[in-house]
Amino acid sequence: MTAVLAMSWNMLPKDNPADPKTEDLAAQRLVQRVARNLDREAFAELFDAFAPRVKTFIIRKGASPDLAEDLVQETMINVWTKAGYYDPAKGSVLTWIFTIARNLRIDRIRRESSRPVSELGDFDPPSEAPAGEEILARKDEARSVARALSKIPPEQMEILTLSFIEDLPQAEIARRLNLPLGTVKSRMRLAYGHLRKNLEQPA
Amino acid sequence: MNIEHHLDAATLVAYAAGTLDEAFNVVVASHLDWCPACAEEARRAALLGGELIGKLAATPVSDECRSRTLGMLDTATLHRFPKAPSSGGELPEALEYLLKGKSLAELSWKRKAPGLALYDLPLSEASSGKLFLMRIAPGTAMPEHGHGGEEITLILSGAYNDRFGRYARGDVADLDESIEHQPIVEKDSACICLVATEAPTRFKSWPARLLQPLIGI
Numbered sequence: 001m002t003a004v005l006a007m008s009w010n011m012l013p014k015d016n017p018a019d020p021k022t023e024d025l026a027a028q029r030l031v032q033r034v035a036r037n038l039d040r041e042a043f044a045e046l047f048d049a050f051a052p053r054v055k056t057f058i059i060r061k062g063a064s065p066d067l068a069e070d071l072v073q074e075t076m077i078n079v080w081t082k083a084g085y086y087d088p089a090k091g092s093v094l095t096w097i098f099t100i101a102r103n104l105r106i107d108r109i110r111r112e113s114s115r116p117v118s119e120l121g122d123f124d125p126p127s128e129a130p131a132g133e134e135i136l137a138r139k140d141e142a143r144s145v146a147r148a149l150s151k152i153p154p155e156q157m158e159i160l161t162l163s164f165i166e167d168l169p170q171a172e173i174a175r176r177l178n179l180p181l182g183t184v185k186s187r188m189r190l191a192y193g194h195l196r197k198n199l200e201q202p203a
Numbered sequence: 204m205n206i207e208h209h210l211d212a213a214t215l216v217a218y219a220a221g222t223l224d225e226a227f228n229v230v231v232a233s234h235l236d237w238c239p240a241c242a243e244e245a246r247r248a249a250l251l252g253g254e255l256i257g258k259l260a261a262t263p264v265s266d267e268c269r270s271r272t273l274g275m276l277d278t279a280t281l282h283r284f285p286k287a288p289s290s291g292g293e294l295p296e297a298l299e300y301l302l303k304g305k306s307l308a309e310l311s312w313k314r315k316a317p318g319l320a321l322y323d324l325p326l327s328e329a330s331s332g333k334l335f336l337m338r339i340a341p342g343t344a345m346p347e348h349g350h351g352g353e354e355i356t357l358i359l360s361g362a363y364n365d366r367f368g369r370y371a372r373g374d375v376a377d378l379d380e381s382i383e384h385q386p387i388v389e390k391d392s393a394c395i396c397l398v399a400t401e402a403p404t405r406f407k408s409w410p411a412r413l414l415q416p417l418i419g420i
Contacts, residue, residue, distance in 0.1 A: 038276075040273070040276060043273070043276065044273060047264075047269060047272060047273070048269075051264045051268075051269070051272075052261030052262055052263060052264055053256065053257070053259045053260075053261055053262075055261075055262040055263075055264055056259045056260055056261060056262045057256060057259060059262060060259075068262075069264065069265060069268040072264055072268060072272075073268055073271060073272045073275070076272050077272060077275055077276075077279050080276055080279055080281075081279050081280060081281050084281075090246055091246060091249055091250055091253060092250070092253050092257075094253050094256060094257050095249050095250060095252065095253030095256075098252070098253065098256050099221075099249070102221040103221070141250070142250075142254075145250045145251060145253075145254045146254060148251070149251065149254050149255070160216075160251060160252075160255060161255060163216060163217060163220040163222055163252075164219075164220045164251070164252035164255045164256065165255060165256065165259070167220065167221065167222055168222060169217070169222045169223070169224065170213070170217055170222070171353075181380075182379070184213075185211070185213035186213070188212065188213040188216045188217070189211070189212040189213050189216075191216070191251070192212040192213075192215070192216050192244075192247075192248060192251070193212070195247060195248070195250070195251055196247070199247060
């Protein structure tokens with residue numbers, strides 16, 4: 001299924017809206033409109049494009065639908081207030097929004113302790129706007145990532161899914177799959193190795 | 204800074220996924236602050252996550268949640284100005300934050316043994332790890348030891364040598380738990396490191412195990 005999706009992405013004409021990178025460029029323009037003009041229409045479009053997947057992401061971690069919607073709201077408000085920090089050179093809008101969602105989930109836990117929430121893991125301040133060449137390079141990069149993911153064998157994909165979607169630490173993954181910690185780590189290294197190889201030899 | 208020893212790819216993936224314990228997160232973030240190569244690797248690892256998340260099915264969001272969110276935009280506090288850039292100073296940003304601006308010299312170090320002082324860093328209750336600074340006097344040879352648990356060490360100043368090479372400012376020892384080594388601190392200055400370990404209830408940190416007979420920590 002994954003492989004089929006990734007292949008069809010690569011075969012799509014460049015401006016097809018289903019192309020993940022074209023979708024991201026459209027999202028980048030929306031984030032820019034929010035950052036520069038406090039454009040509410042652009043924000044509403046971002047909400048409709050991303051909030052439903054953010055909700056799935058949060059529910060996958062066992063949150064009730066009500067709590068999930070609270071966190072969806074909080075995540076999207078952060079998108080509004082922090083739009084000026086988004087830096088296309090660091091990754092897609094999707095990755096940025098899910099970084100925010102993930103940090104909010106972590107903050108929920110920390111809020112119960114007395115220590116103030118740290119800014120750790122937040123996106124760094126924006127660097128200069130990327131040049132046209134860099135945008136093109138990033139477009140190729142997104143395709144390389146999709147291609148890498150399509151080549152990752154199921155046992156490595158399982159580890160990636162448990163990490164990125166279920167947010168499980170390495171030790172917990174090892175317990176759940178009844179594997180030695182070293183095996184979990186080596187599968188992570190191999191999965192990352194696929195990505196590196198695909199990024200360094202773009203098709 | 205000439206960094207020779209980097210993070211394990213598995214650690215970078217876990218960091219990008221946000222699943223590292225807070226103690227380890229601080230050490231990794233501190234290394235990334237100083238190491239552009241690992242920062243780029245972490246950025247790439249996050250792309251994998253983005254790609255996986257992009258494939259998630261959509262769950263309908265209620266109209267109520269949508270209109271509530273849109274209704275809050277006017278009152279939300281904007282973060283329009285980028286954070287001050289990292290001072291590029293003596294300490295990485297994540298550590299500076301935890302020390303509330305104090306320098307390493309200003310800390311009340313606890314002497315644990317001749318040549319060895321520790322300073323515990325505060326973590327939230329949610330953390331199951333332990334984070335501390337360790338200062339080892341010039342020329343000290345630590346006994347040969349294994350670690351018996353997860354551990355990552357970042358060198359902040361000074362240098363030591365072991366069978367894996369020379370570890371100096373910016374280098375990170377992200378060693379497999381089965382590995383044994385005998386670090387020897389160089390003669391000209393003390394070596395100060397930032398160390399994350401699993402909680403002592405799950406395993407005894409190696410300074411503790413080394414020194415337990417002497418001082419009973």
